[in-house]
Each structure stands twice: as C-alpha cells, then as structure tokens.
Amino acid sequence: MTPSSNPVLAALHRVAPGSRVMTSPAQMAGYDADGLGYKSFRPDLVVIPGDADELARVVKVLHDARMPICLRGAGTSLSGGPVAAQGGAIVHTSRLRAIREISQEGLWCEVESGVNLRQLDEALQPSGLCYPPDPSSGPVCTIGGNVASNAGGAHCFRYGVTSNYVLGLEAVLLDGSVHRFGGPAGGNGPWLEDWKRLMIGSEGTLGAFTRFWLRLTPRPEKVWTFRASYPDLQSTERAIHGLVRHPAFPVAIELMDPRAVALVESSAMAVGLPKGHFLIVTEIDGPAALVDLRVESVAEVLRSAGSADVLFSDKAEDRDNLFKARKAMGGLLGQVSPDFLVQDAVIPKRALANLLQLIYDEADRAGIAAATVMHAGDGNLHPNFLFDSRIPEDVKKVEGISKRLMQRVVEVGGALSGEHGIGNDKSAYMPMVFGAESLRLQLAIPQIFNPQHQFNPMKVFTERRFAA
C-alpha cells in the first residue's frame, strides 16, 4: 500500500507528517501479539505518531475511516489487550516518551504515555521520590499500558496499584478532541463527575491516553528482604497469614509453589532452594530506626510458621539474591516452553489450597506443566501453564483449565483479574461475574465515549464488536 493508492495512508501523511506508518507484513509482524503470544492478530497498519498532537489527528483520521483503533505501548500485556483483534490500526505510543515535569515539592510528575517505568525511576532517583507500582515487565512496560490495565506488581501489597497513583490523565476521544481529567491536584478539575476513574483500567476501550499526572512518594530509607521455604502448604499459609497481620506491614509477600521452585532450580538461575518446598520472599521498608526494630519479629513470624531456613538481609546485593528465584520466573517460562499462559486472578487467601489443588489436578490430568507464583499478600494468583500452541489439543486443554479455574475463582469470591486486565483472554468469562443489571451498568460506559466500539474492539466484553 502507498499513500497514492490508499486514502487513509494519504490522510495520515497529510495530518501527521512526523508519524511513521507501516503496512508491510514484515514491519507489522511484531505487532501481531502481546505477552499472550499464542493468540495473534495481524493489524492492517501500524502508526507511530511523532507526538501527542499528531496522535490526536491520527485518531480522527482512523475514526473517519471507520477502522478499529488499538493503542499499544510496549506490548507486554499478558491478557491479549493491545492487539488488533478485529484488524484495523495499531497506534503505537513509543515516541511519546517525554517526562515533562517532576514536581519535587508537589510530589507529582507529568509524563507522556510512552514513558517506561525504568526511565521514570531513573529520572526520579535524584529527587528521592519514587513511583511505586512495579509490574515484572517494569524495565520496558509503559505508563500508558500500566494505566490501561491498572497494573500492579510485587510491591503493591502495601503501596497499591496504578489507580492509587494516577492524579490525572489526558485522553483523545474518538472525534480527535482532547480532554484532561484531573491533573496535578488529583481532583475532578472542572468536571462534575470523576471520569478518570472510568478511564483507568479501561484497557484502551474509551480513549487514547497521551499523558498522565502521577503521585509520587518518598523513597524508603532502608529495606530488609527475607526468604523462607516451607515443606507444605499449611505452614506456608501460616506464614502468609502472619505476615499480612504484622504491624510492620510488609511491602511485598511473594509466593512460589514447589513446581515453580523446581523450574528455577533446574535452570541456570538456580539458587539452591530445597526441592518440593514452597518459597516465600517478603520485604519491609521504611525509616532505618523503625525497620531495624522490626526485623527480628518478621523473621520470627517466618520461623514460627515452620521454616527452617529463614534468610534476611539489608544489603542490596544479598537482597537481589534473595529475590532472584522469584524474579527469574518470567524469563524462564519463555526459555523452557514454546508457549505459556500466565493467568491472573485474585482470591480470598483462605482459598489458596482449594485453588492450588484445582490447578494441580487439572494440569496433571491434561498433561500440561503448571508452575504457580503469587502476590500472596493480595491473594493475586498467577498460575503459569506451559504448552505448545502448535498442538491444537494442548491449546484446548489450557483454555479449558483456565475456564474452570476462573469459575472456581468466582465461586470462592475472587476476581477474574488483579492486574493484567481482561483483554481478549478472559472476556468470555465476564458473564460469570456480572448479572444482567451489572452488565448493563458496565456496558453503558463505552456507550458514552466509544459507542461503536471502534477503540479496541473485542476486548473486556465479548459484546464489544465494531461494526465497520
């Protein structure tokens, strides 16, 4: 396709001359999928706007051309969110990378949507401030993607998830109009309603985000990291329950099941963990005068729950080692299996044994390898299923397990997603949680901003299909 043969390309070149527009299969192959790699969709074109103004004009052109529009940051989503499920255009925000302002006194910053978390963290370091949400894709994932999926991470047990830190956002609506919801003060601005609350976590279905105002907090003065292993689930649960009630209020409480431990220990990332054991990694942070007082009592919680090998340190290098096994998991999955599915659900913590047993029973029966990690403080469960998508039967098995897992999650009072979003992976499960009236309330929201579902169709709710 060339601008001379295609009116949409011609219009894009005219209104956004600084944008890069890609249409060749080789260029677009990298946009076929996100972290849910086995479900791929080829867009019709990819646009990389040069700045926010161009992005607004690009959206207007695509809207007028009646093309599906899917915003995409780094593409690290694990739920099939930023993919062209119904074809159309991918609008890539990789050039909106400016950190516009850091207000040290106001404890906020203003960033463009393509800024990634590592870039932001490096920029914030001299100020002594930090932006706490830390999804495991932090080195590359963008703030825009984080806000779209309301991302979390290991340290959000105490610090909270993305929605706790968004003071305001700027969104381009379908007609190309640009609106600011909130701002440095984090209120409504001139609006009666707090529309930004609907935008955060909306998975690209309401508008295209161009910039954000984020709340910052002081960096902790000191951090202690603890690692403990447990021979059985009962002792592991005792440790988790003790930690969540501890007044030291750990920042993170991370769990790996014995299958995840075995996966790490059979790799080059092995750290010498006992086989067949559960692993807990937890951290406390704060002023040195306080956290140093708390160290022994946290260690005692871990020991009294039944661990014989509690290790802890406040030295940066040691702490990295203690966290190493947990951090290694993400990269390992891609090395040991052609495909993997990282599920995401939040459960009441009492239901952990119930859910783990279901995962083991289902995976073993299907002959699918499964390794589970968990943000245990929040009850945020991440079973990882390893399979080969070239074998259709395996895909069917994994999707069947996922469906039964989510059914059980709902039965025990949990949520379908804690931090990955619904995307196209779990949209079919939404009727498990929403009754007719609740569903009506939910589907009213895109009717306000995106009634034809032109922004990111076929995501979140299966009803959201764009009639081009």
Added chain:
Amino acid sequence: MIAQERFFEHFIDPVDGVLCLPAASDAAAIECEASPHGLRFPLLLDRTAPLCEQVASSPFAPASSRYGPYCDNITGMNWELPDGRRVRVGERVVKSTTGYDLLRFLLASGSRYGRALDYVLRLRPACDTSLRFYLSGEVDSLRSALKALLHSSWMHWLDSVDLVTGDSPCLRVAVHCPSLELDAYRSFLSAFSKSFSLALEASADPALEGCPDLVVKTSPELVADTALSLAKHPGAKCVALCSCGVVHAFLPDSGAIDEIVRPIESALHAIGGHWQSRHVSPSPSPLEAPWIATLRKEWNLS
C-alpha cells in the same frame, strides 16, 4: 450464560482483613466487628455519623495520609439505583481489574446515581498505641517542617500529618504503632521539631472534627497556604490533610460557601483540583452534560 446478580452478604474475614456491613454503620459498629480480630478501619471523620454520610462529605479522612482515600479502602458495595434496582459493584478482594471501575466512580458521585447499602471495608492491623503529636511555632517554621516531613520516609508510617488552623496554627501528627516502637517515633519527632524550632506536645486525645462543610482538593505544595487562606473567613476552622492535598473547612454558616470558593475555583480547576460540599448540589459542565445524559439513559434512570 449470564450469572445471577450477585450481592455481598455481611461478613468479616480476618485473614483478608475485609468486613462487609451496612453503609449506615457508625464507628462503634465497625469497631465491634473488627476489634475482636485485632483489626481496625482507620478512615473516620466522625464517631457517630453513619459511614455513608462521612464518605459523602469527603473522599478523604485524616488517616488517608497513610492508607489512601475512602475509595481505596472500600473494595466493594451493594448499590441501590434511584429506582430501587440493586447491583453489586467491586469485590471482596482488594485488587481487581475486572471491567470498568464503577466502584470509584460511584463513590465520587454523591447520591446522583443512587446510594450505597453495604460496604466491604479494607481493615488494617490494630496496634496498642495511638497518639497525636502537636508541633507548634512560627507559621514559616511550620511550612518548612511540613515540607520536610512530606519528603521523609517516615511519611508512610504516620497515620496523618495535618495542619490545623486557629489562633496558633499547628502540625498534628497521628501515630498508631506497637508500644515497643513508640520510642522510635518520639525520638524522631523530638529531633525533628527541634530542628525547626517547634514545640512538641503529645496527646492521647482521639477527637475527630466531624464531617467538613467544605472540601477543597488541591496539591500538597499548595495545601497549607490554601488552608490558612480559607481560615481567614470569620469563624472558619480548617484542617489540611497535607500529603493528600485536601483541606477540610468547618464553617459557622454553610451559606457562605459560594463566597469562599468563587475566588479560588478557576485556579483550582487549572491544576485538576475541585471543591465539594455536602450542602451544595453542583451542576455538570456543558461538555459532560451529554455524557451524563447517555449514562442515565443506558442505566434506565429517568
């Protein structure tokens, strides 16, 4: 197949630290459920007012400094629409990204789309010591001290840092901790107050100011001056929830609100701030009126 409409039953789960109870419950009712499990709900403005009235009067309480606004501490609700239809919004787990965030939207909407019947509250570990420290002295010293405190890693461990106006404005720092940690807090605050030439007093008085007449949401760097400025109105008392950038104003006459907010409104809006009052029903901006009309139509509200 679409699920049956689900609702929250009243319950307490001490492991997850969540409690579901009627939205009209007061502080005593919440404590009656939470205390036996060593838990507490720290976000209170008033001892006797129903929690739903407190939530409607301000999105923030003093302890929001440590725990965030009400909307981060109410994880779910049973909600009644104006025509009596009932739905559940949110979850009993703290973390969820499952559809559009109607929970926070509705919590911020007052009673325009109905009312909360039940809340699921996020509880926190209760400790055996609660104290308030008062730092007093010159206003400029208070300003400098406040700036330093907001940037200290102690901020995460102080229940609240409030600037309280009056004849002699002061900084009020609330501490809730195990008794064995109290000396560490005392040492820090003692050295801190000395370094800013401020006097330090401690009190176990847990008094709450009640529901504010006017709430101004600004940013932390502007909050002290905003509170001091609003307090110049005759008879007004202000409490600035400093890290939240929120001013709670208590006024002798709610009829004066328009006169108070008019001079600051446009500057507030420019930084994404706003004001609200339980005594005033605001109108939508022209731009959002059609959005609200669509929402009401889709929700079948007359």
